[in-house]
Structure formats: C-alpha cells, structure tokens
Amino acid sequence: MSNHSSLVALELGVTAQQVDAVSELLAGGATVPFIARYRKEATGSLDEVAVAAVRDRMAQLAELDRRRDSILASLSERGLLDDALRARVMEAETLPALEDVYLPHRPKRRTRGMVARERGLEPLAEALLAQTGAPIQATSYVDPGRGVEDQDAALTGARDIIAEDVSEDPEVRSELRRLFAEKAILASTVVKKKKDEAGKFRDYFEWSEPLSRAPSHRILALLRGNDEGLLRVKARPDEADSLVRLRRRYLRGRGFASEQVGQAIEDAYSRLLIPSLEREALKEAKERADGDAIRIFVTNLRELLLAAPFRSKRLLAIDPGFRTGCKVVALDAQGTLLHNDTIFPTLGQRQKEEAAGIVRDLVRRFSPEAVAVGNGTAGRETEAFIGDLDLGLPVIMVDESGASIYSASDVAREELPDHDVTVRGAVSIGRRLQDPLAELVKIDPKSIGVGQYQHDVDQAALKSALADTVVSCVNAVGVDLNSASPSLLTYVAGLGPVLAKNIVAWREENGAFRTRRDLLKVPRLGAKAFEQAAGFLRIPDGPSLLDASGVHPERYPLVERMAADQGCSVEDLITDEERRASIVVDRYLGEGVGRPTLDDILE
Secondary structure (H helix, E strand, O other): OOOOOHHHHHHHOHHHHHHHHHHHHOOOOOHHHHHHHOOHHHOOOOOHHHHHHHHHHHHHHHHHHHHHHHHHHHHHHOOOOOHHHHHHHHHHHOOHHHHHHHHHHHOOOOOOOHHHHHOOOOOHHHHHOOOOOOOOOOHOEHHHHOEEEOOOHHHHHHHHHHHHHHHOEEEEEHHHHHHHHHEEEEEEEHHHHOOOOOOHHHHHHHEEEEEHOOOOHHHHHHHHHHHHEEEEEEOOOHHHHHHHHHHHHOOOOOOOHHHHHHHHHHHHHHHHHHHHHHHHHHHHHHHHHHHHHHHHHHHHHHHHHHHOOOOOOOOEEOOOOOOOOOEEEEEEOOOOOEEEEEEOOOOOOOHHHHHHHHHHHHHHHHOEEEEEEEOOOHHHHHHHHHHOOOOOOEEEEOOOOHHHHHOHHHHHOOOOOOOOEEEEEEEEHHHHHHHHHHHHHOOOOOOOOOOEEEEEEEEHHHHHHHHHHHHHHHHHHHEEOOOOHHHHHHOOOOOHHHHHHHHHHHHHHOOOOOOOOHHHOOOOOHHHHHHHHHEEEEOOOOHHHHHHOOOOHHHHHHHHHHHHHHHHHHHHHHHHHHHOOOOOOOOOEEEEEEEHHHHHHOO
C-alpha cells in the first residue's frame, strides 16, 4: 500500500484499496479511460473523474516527496540534519509547511540578520527576547571594528536578528497563513501614471472584497492588470489583527526589552512576513481561480465535442465574408470535398443574383441535405441570404472558432494539399456539423473558444485538463477503426500520434481492418497498446459483431460461452433481446469478472 493511500482516500471519499488499485494500474501503463471502463472490479467501479483525481493527487504527493528528499539531502550535505529536524521535515504534510521547516536552514543571500550575527549581536538579541526585566547593557556590544558603531547600531542589529527569527518560525507562519486565508482583503488601485492606458480595468481602479469570496473571473482580471503594470493588487488581513497575534506570542511585560521586541515584531511583519505570505495567498487564489476557469473550459468543451452529429449527410458548407466573399464547398456524406466556389452575396444586387445562381446550381448538382454556415463575420447576413433562396433545406449556423487555426495547420495541408486556407476553412465548418468530435480533435482545444481568460490560467494545467476531456469524449463515443483520421486515433487510449499514423499507414497499404486482432499487425503496436485501445475501436462492417461493440476482446470468450449456453451464435445473442434477457448473469461471476463487467457486456 502507498504511503499516501489513506490520505488520498480520505480526501476523495474512496477507500485506500481503490487508491492502491488505481495507482498500480497506472504504474502498469493503463490509461484513465481503460481503467474506468474495463477494470471496474479492481477499482470498485470508480468513474473517469475519480480515477483522474486519484492520479492527480498522487502525482502532487509524489512531487512533495521529491521536494522532501531534496531538502533532506541539502541539510545532510551541510551537516545540519539531526533527528529532531528530520522528524519535522518528515511530518510536514503540505508544501508550504515543508518550506516553513526548511526556511531557517535554506541557503540564501546575506540578510540583515546574518550580518548582525556575524557582528556578535546574537547574545544581545537573545537577552532582549528573554524580557527578564534585568538591565541590558547594549553599549557593551559596541565594536566599531566589527561595524557596530554605537548603542543604536547594536540594538538595530539585535532587532534584525529577532525579526528574522520571528519571520522564520513555522508556527508563526502557519497561524498567519490561516489568517490570510480567512480574512485577507483583496484590493486593487490603479497605477496613477498609467490611468489612461488602464481603461479596460476601470471597474478595479478602487476595489476591495474578501479574498476568500472573490469570484475566479475577478481574481484573474485583477492579476492580469497587476501583471500588465496597470493595477497594484494586494491581499492581506487587517494589520492590527496580525500584530496582536504576534505580540501575544512574543511579548512579556512592558519594559525596555519588550519595547525593542515590539519594534522587531512590527519590522518582521511588514518587511518579511507580509511580502512572503501575500505572494502565497495570491498564488493560492490564482490556483483556485484557475481551477474554476478550467472547469468551465472542460464543461463547454465536452458539450461541444459531444454535440449530436449530422452524420452521413451531404452538405453545402459556407465560410462567410464581406469583401473577400463567401467560400462555398460541397461535401459528400463522408466529408470529402467535391467542389468549391466563391460567392459575393453582400456586394450589390448583381453579385447577389450571381451568388444565388451559383448556390442553386450546386444544390442541383450535389443534392445536399443541409447548408452549414459559419457564425463568423457576415454569418448572419449569409444565413439570411441562403434562407431567402427558399431551397427547401435546413440552414444551420456552425461555430467556426478555430477554423482558421485548422486551415493553416499541417493537418489541413495533409488533408487538402491542393486547396488554400479559405477552402479548408469552409470544409472544416461542414465537417464540424457532420461529426463535431472527429473534426474538432484536429484543433488545439484552446483555440475552439470554450472559455474565458485562457491565456491567464496555468497553461500546463489547462492543457492537461483539456487533453483529458478530449480523450474522455473520444473513448466514450468510440472510433471507427477504418475511417478515423490520425488526429482522432491519437486520442484513443493507449495509442498516441506515432501509433495513430502507423494504423492509417497500414490501412492505406493493406486495406480495411477486418478484425480488431489485425491491429497487432501494425508496426510498433504491441500487446499493451492493443489491450488499452481495442475496446474503444470499432469495426462496424466486420465479420464479428463484437468488433462493432464496446465489449473488450479479452471478454469475447465469455460472450461466446454465454451464447453456447443459450444454444445460439454470438450474432443471435447480440440481435435477440429475448435471448439476452434469459441469461443468468451470476453463472458467469469469477476469474476477475464481477457484476459491473457483466452488466456492461449485456448493455
């Protein structure tokens, strides 16, 4: 069992055994869709979201362990590691807590406290901090030869030492960190010299609200303004509240020593603690805002990818425009480009009549079943123009976000090498209507226009979340092995770009795959990749109906046994609902097959 299994289980509301099962499968090369779909007995039927959450949290804790090991190695190399310090390092449960333990011992540039210690002022600092009430002779620490010119210099150095010790106390940092989390006020002001440039941030020229309740879009907007040098953004609790907590912890009495310690505390807070903890608070707020924004991206992307396809329908597709005209393409039911032309329906009556004639001729020649119109510039005008022609065809507006990115891509050049970007864009619009998933996977998800602040959120986290979403959608739907593009195959569990290209190359050289087992003939596609991918690939017209289903090849013998027990063929079992209903499911339990897998097979 992993050292972190119990913690992750508690956080995610699952069992440690489930966490261990997921971790073991991932370590063995299994993908998230495969685990969620075909290893339900091992994981207790965790879905994709839960499996991915286990994966991500275990990765975070592994990173914490790597940092812990690095810190222990650094302390050991410098002869600073004793049993007590090792125990504190090992007990730290979060990265901030771990860094707090390491902070006093971390190599750093020379600080004011370090200089004061070098000048022999540490005993004075200790005497002040003790606050015993005994007289303190600061003059005895005056030593011009070591840079301590007078009593004031000695006291200043001693306060620097105290301030540094206060700011590096893990308990102090932990208490103030909680205060920041609970009571920090997020505030912004405009940079006066740049007021004229900051118009888009006008709402935030004088703004404040509790950081804990600030919505993600506002946090991202404020931080963008701060990064652009147009706003000054702060996030801190009431200073008096913070200082009360520090004084309660350090001050004892009202004498001279306590007065010096009080000054040191104020210095520690304003010079050392505030900058550090404020950065942490804003970083955590940013991570929270990123998470909210990314969840919106993911939800919108999933809806777009899983939109109902207008599959196997002939189309006219139009990429609209004013001055440069509208590019019109005719596509067959499989999305193959049959013809392209350009019309100018918005540049005068004569050209409008010419455009109408061209469109009617295309309808007569190619018998489309619908017209797809991009929703970009001149989209509404083009939609109205087509509607006025009374063609008897549905006119469907299609979101063309990212179509220009696709049209200039290597994928588009490979698919349509003899056509320019305008034709490719129109083809993409039509194919998006025919099969949104198959077409949109060719575009970087960030270019599809499914969220806000995409350039402000953590780019690695956004890329990972969107990639997970595409993979989830592709594998949820399944992919036709004999028609899928390399772009679509890339997202099938266990494949990736190289194997996707190899599959298409094998298909082009040898013809259509007859069975899923033929996949093992593809160069570099071994048993592991076959295990991960096969259940998500479909062969609709092959000799085995199971190859067109979501049943994994590893379970074909089980289905064949079911058919034999019913006295029929597998094909009869698949097509005859009455025979399926008569199967006694519990007869097939065992050998790693549980009720979840059996229910999935029957479904």
